[in-house]
Amino acid sequence: MxxxxxxxxxxxxxxxxxxxxxxxNGVPDAMNAAWGGAYDAGKIIISLSADHKTTKNIKLKKAFxxxxxxxxxxxxxDYLGIVSANDEPDKLEVAGFTTSKAExxxxxxxxxxxxxxxxxxxxxxxxGNVIAExxxxxxxxxxxxxxxxxxxxxIRPIIFDPAAAxxxxxxxxxxxxxxxxxxxx
Amino acid sequence: MxxxxxxxxxxxxxxxxxxxxxxxNGVPDAMNAAWGGAYDAGKIIISLSADHKTTKNIKLKKAFxxxxxxxxxxxxxDYLGIVSANDEPDKLEVAGFTTSKAExxxxxxxxxxxxxxxxxxxxxxxxGNVIAExxxxxxxxxxxxxxxxxxxxxIRPIIFDPAAAxxxxxxxxxxxxxxxxxxxx
Numbered sequence: 048m049x050x051x052x053x054x055x056x057x058x059x060x061x062x063x064x065x066x067x068x069x070x071x072n073g074v075p076d077a078m079n080a081a082w083g084g085a086y087d088a089g090k091i092i093i094s095l096s097a098d099h100k101t102t103k104n105i106k107l108k109k110a111f112x113x114x115x116x117x118x119x120x121x122x123x124x125d126y127l128g129i130v131s132a133n134d135e136p137d138k139l140e141v142a143g144f145t146t147s148k149a150e151x152x153x154x155x156x157x158x159x160x161x162x163x164x165x166x167x168x169x170x171x172x173x174x175g176n177v178i179a180e181x182x183x184x185x186x187x188x189x190x191x192x193x194x195x196x197x198x199x200x201x202i203r204p205i206i207f208d209p210a211a212a213x214x215x216x217x218x219x220x221x222x223x224x225x226x227x228x229x230x231x232x
Numbered sequence: 233m234x235x236x237x238x239x240x241x242x243x244x245x246x247x248x249x250x251x252x253x254x255x256x257n258g259v260p261d262a263m264n265a266a267w268g269g270a271y272d273a274g275k276i277i278i279s280l281s282a283d284h285k286t287t288k289n290i291k292l293k294k295a296f297x298x299x300x301x302x303x304x305x306x307x308x309x310d311y312l313g314i315v316s317a318n319d320e321p322d323k324l325e326v327a328g329f330t331t332s333k334a335e336x337x338x339x340x341x342x343x344x345x346x347x348x349x350x351x352x353x354x355x356x357x358x359x360g361n362v363i364a365e366x367x368x369x370x371x372x373x374x375x376x377x378x379x380x381x382x383x384x385x386x387i388r389p390i391i392f393d394p395a396a397a398x399x400x401x402x403x404x405x406x407x408x409x410x411x412x413x414x415x416x417x
Contacts, residue, residue: 048373050380051335054274057382059300059347059389060245060402061270061376082268086281087359089239094272115244121407129410150236155252162244172357174272184240188233189330195235197242197395205406206391210382212410216403217245221390222306224397225314 063116068104080161109153248301253289264313275313
């Protein structure tokens with residue numbers, strides 16, 4: 048038997064994306080977003096309400112970073128999603144994060160999160176969604192494997208479980224992708 | 233020190249979405265997609281090349297389902313992503329899957345995957361991305377918790393690790409979301 052739940056935004060898994068931006072005075076801000084994903088090769092889409100400070104900053108700077116929330120900063124990353132910089136201008140500091148300017152875009156990298164995407168705004172859709180080019184993926188050398196590629200067990204990203212409103216870690220490897228050597232999309 | 237990788241479509245985590253469709257003869261098809269996510273409340277966006285049979289079927293039927301790949305069907309779900317129904321018309325059968333018609337849309341539910349979204353095509357973007365309303369979320373009663381909500385430990389969805397081209401399971405709970413009672417987006 049199956050049970051119907053009607054209209055739900057339940058996707059398994061959902062990411063915990065930390066969006067970093069600068070405002071008109073160069074003050075860094077960050078928020079937490081679960082609604083987004085790959086839009087095309089080298090592109091990302093994020094669903095954002097227009098009233099977020101992040102949205103205003105993205106429109107201003109045409110740039111943002113996406114860092115992946117990690118096990119070591121679960122509560123701090125959750126805080127970024129529940130408090131607005133419109134109400135708490137020092138929210139990054141309150142959360143315990145520090146930032147550095149990204150190398151390729153005018154947006155802050157969060158030093159404590161080991162892997163980030165540097166994104167240039169391509170357009171905002173008619174529905175208000177942000178579509179951006181990923182101009183650079185940057186990772187701490189501490190989270191690279193012996194081949195020099197990002198190692199998910201060292202990054203330790205978290206997952207959002209929408210029905211339970213909980214965060215989960217990544218578990219064991221259960222298989223290889225593209226076993227016949229072709230690419231999925 | 234940080235290492236730059238340039239333009240990469242690396243998001244942590246990425247989902248393993250199984251898209252179910254019918255063709256003009258009512259023959260079910262399914263494919264595997266990692267590029268997509270929530271577009272807005274009750275909406276999903278998927279990046280799909282125009283040459284997929286799935287894309288043609290979605291345009292024809294204005295409907296599809298999204299099921300979440302699970303630990304028990306890793307190899308079968310991977311197969312759906314590497315073999316096209318254009319080349320193997322019986323790919324669902326070869327993969328070992330059976331289907332039933334979804335209750336609210338003209339698309340197949342994969343019986344072996346316990347949780348699905350029934351989606352109605354809203355539009356295809358100028359870039360070819362599919363945006364759809366999630367008209368129903370449907371889950372096997374076997375994967376519900378004591379409150380009657382989907383339990384991620386019973387669904388057992390898998391995650392796609394893009395840099396390693398591997399599938400991972402969901403790990404332990406590491407925290408609650410919205411600790412201050414507000415919603416993230």
